[in-house]
Amino acid sequence: MRYEVRITGLGGQGAITAGHILGRAAVIYDGREAVVTEGYSPYITGGWSRADVIISDEPIDYPLMTKLDVLATMYDDGFVQNIKYVKRNGIVVTEKELVKHTFHKDARIIPIPAIQVADSLGRRIVMNIVILGAVVAALGGVPSLESVAKALADRFPKAAELNRKALHEGYSIACEHLTAKEVV
Numbered sequence: 001m002r003y004e005v006r007i008t009g010l011g012g013q014g015a016i017t018a019g020h021i022l023g024r025a026a027v028i029y030d031g032r033e034a035v036v037t038e039g040y041s042p043y044i045t046g047g048w049s050r051a052d053v054i055i056s057d058e059p060i061d062y063p064l065m066t067k068l069d070v071l072a073t074m075y076d077d078g079f080v081q082n083i084k085y086v087k088r089n090g091i092v093v094t095e096k097e098l099v100k101h102t103f104h105k106d107a108r109i110i111p112i113p114a115i116q117v118a119d120s121l122g123r124r125i126v127m128n129i130v131i132l133g134a135v136v137a138a139l140g141g142v143p144s145l146e147s148v149a150k151a152l153a154d155r156f157p158k159a160a161e162l163n164r165k166a167l168h169e170g171y172s173i174a175c176e177h178l179t180a181k182e183v184v
Contacts, residue, residue: 002060004053004054005019008082009049009078013075014127015072016040016049016050018128018129022051022053025148026053032143033055033056033060034054035054038051048078052064067085068082069087069090070092070138070139071083071091073092073095076098076101079094079099083101083107089107092107092109096111110177112131112173115127117170118166123162126159127166129152129166132148132170133168133173134171134173135174138178145167
């Protein structure tokens with residue numbers, strides 16, 4: 001099975017980091033194939049950034065996106081600019097405060113209060129990890145939540161427990177919005 005994910009944000013929100021963690025978890029801990037590509041605007045701060053992640057059980061012969069299974073966005077323009085790439089009945093994970101769009105006729109929108117959760121954990125910087133947990137839920141556990149937690153601990157060993165909490169919170173909130181039939 002091939003899964004296509006795009007994570008978008010503004011510079012400094014950690015979209016690219018989240019994408020690399022997702023890809024690393026899929027390859028190292030789940031034994032899958034993955035390709036991560038990134039893009040960003042020329043602005044030093046405040047410009048857009050994105051990570052495109054393809055995860056597959058088979059070798060990836062075409063490393064570019066065709067239609068997104070999951071779009072995760074942490075800013076409103078990210079929704080507007082990328083919704084056209086989401087496949088019919090795909091899932092869009094949004095940061096609830098920063099993305100005002102709550103409906104699209106061809107996609108399931110899951111608003112995640114990532115800022116609120118991150119603030120409750122004492123570090124707003126983990127907002128992207130809350131979103132990442134929701135992405136894992138939207139993918140039906142591909143890669144597994146435990147694999148993503150391990151990849152996070154590899155990358156940020158001093159913040160392993162904080163990241164684990166943020167990841168699990170995002171996953172739990174997204175699971176409340178999903179049923180088994182709605183998972184990609």
